[in-house]
Amino acid sequence: IVNTAPFIDPVLNGRGTQAGRLLNTQRFGTAGTYTYTPTLGTKLIKVTVIGAGGAGGSVPATSNVQWAVGSGGASGSIAQVLVTSGFSGLTVTVGSAGTPVTNSAGNAGGTSSFGSLISCPGGGGGPTVTGTNGTSIFAGQAVPGGAPTITGGTTEFSGDGQPGPCGFTFAASGPASGQGAPSPLGGGGGKNASSAAGNNGTNAGSGGSGAAAVISTGNFLGGNGGPGLVIIEEYS
Numbered sequence: 001i002v003n004t005a006p007f008i009d010p011v012l013n014g015r016g017t018q019a020g021r022l023l024n025t026q027r028f029g030t031a032g033t034y035t036y037t038p039t040l041g042t043k044l045i046k047v048t049v050i051g052a053g054g055a056g057g058s059v060p061a062t063s064n065v066q067w068a069v070g071s072g073g074a075s076g077s078i079a080q081v082l083v084t085s086g087f088s089g090l091t092v093t094v095g096s097a098g099t100p101v102t103n104s105a106g107n108a109g110g111t112s113s114f115g116s117l118i119s120c121p122g123g124g125g126g127p128t129v130t131g132t133n134g135t136s137i138f139a140g141q142a143v144p145g146g147a148p149t150i151t152g153g154t155t156e157f158s159g160d161g162q163p164g165p166c167g168f169t170f171a172a173s174g175p176a177s178g179q180g181a182p183s184p185l186g187g188g189g190g191k192n193a194s195s196a197a198g199n200n201g202t203n204a205g206s207g208g209s210g211a212a213a214v215i216s217t218g219n220f221l222g223g224n225g226g227p228g229l230v231i232i233e234e235y236s
Contacts, residue, residue: 020044021236028230029204031096031110035089039234044084046156046233049113050184051076051120051145052095054164055106056177056198056210056222057128063216068130069139069167070198070210072178072189073098073225074123076109077145078205079158081118086152090115095122095228098208100198100221104128106208109145112228117152121145123161126178126198126210126222131169133215139167139178142207159184167192167210174214180207183226190223198223205229 024039031052038045057070076095095110109122124143131137142164150158165178180189180201188203197220198209208223 023234023236026232028092028094029227031094031227034092036087036092036232038088041236042234044082044235045087046080046082047114047118048080048231049118049120050078050205050229051112051122052097052109052228053180053201053205053207053225054108054123054125054142055098055100055225056180056190056208057105057126057139057167058100058102058221059128059211059213059219060103060130061219062213065133066130066215067133067169067175068213069137069169069175070128070177070222071126071139071142071167072164072180072209073106073126073207074142074144074164075161075181075183075207076122076205076228077120077148077159077161078184079118079120079148079150080156081150081153082156083117083153092230094230097227098122098125098225102221103219106222109225110228112230114230119149123181123207123225126164134171136171137169141166164207167212175212177210177212180209180223182206188226197221200224201226
């Protein structure tokens, strides 16, 4: 009988050297730049990149005849790529979360990337609008993160972000801000507000919600977007 079990290498802490075995997963979830150092024995990596989410729209102080409302920030784009060579030492960039701007539309989220192989734009910031109390008003959608740029490897999937939902008011009711767009990984967009500051995105690449104000109210900031994310799964 021939023993076909994989050789066990103590350097790999008991993990087999069999081809295609998952060795490790490296996760970069804080905005900034890093140098990727593969785990010993890595021959193939699966890289998932997500652009950061946009901030929600902020609203100015309102008079006794005004309402104001902001839309939610959009989510960043996503790509997953298999890479078999040339990955050691590449720069990992995690995009910064979009931040709110006083009395204005939110800032867009930053781009996340893996070397020059994968680049995923962040989501746009939510617009804001002020209108007369008793009328219906709508703030526009935030622009989603655009199509990823992929120059190498084998693409598993890729996609744009989602637009930030509109903030609105109806003539017979008060304002409701737009929720933040959900993360490409699912959920986490900031919850909307009726007369308060926006809420932050809580998942990678998600949008912050817009702020909203009823009559005679001070200004409120929109919520921050979620930061970008790069996940590298390493295989033998």
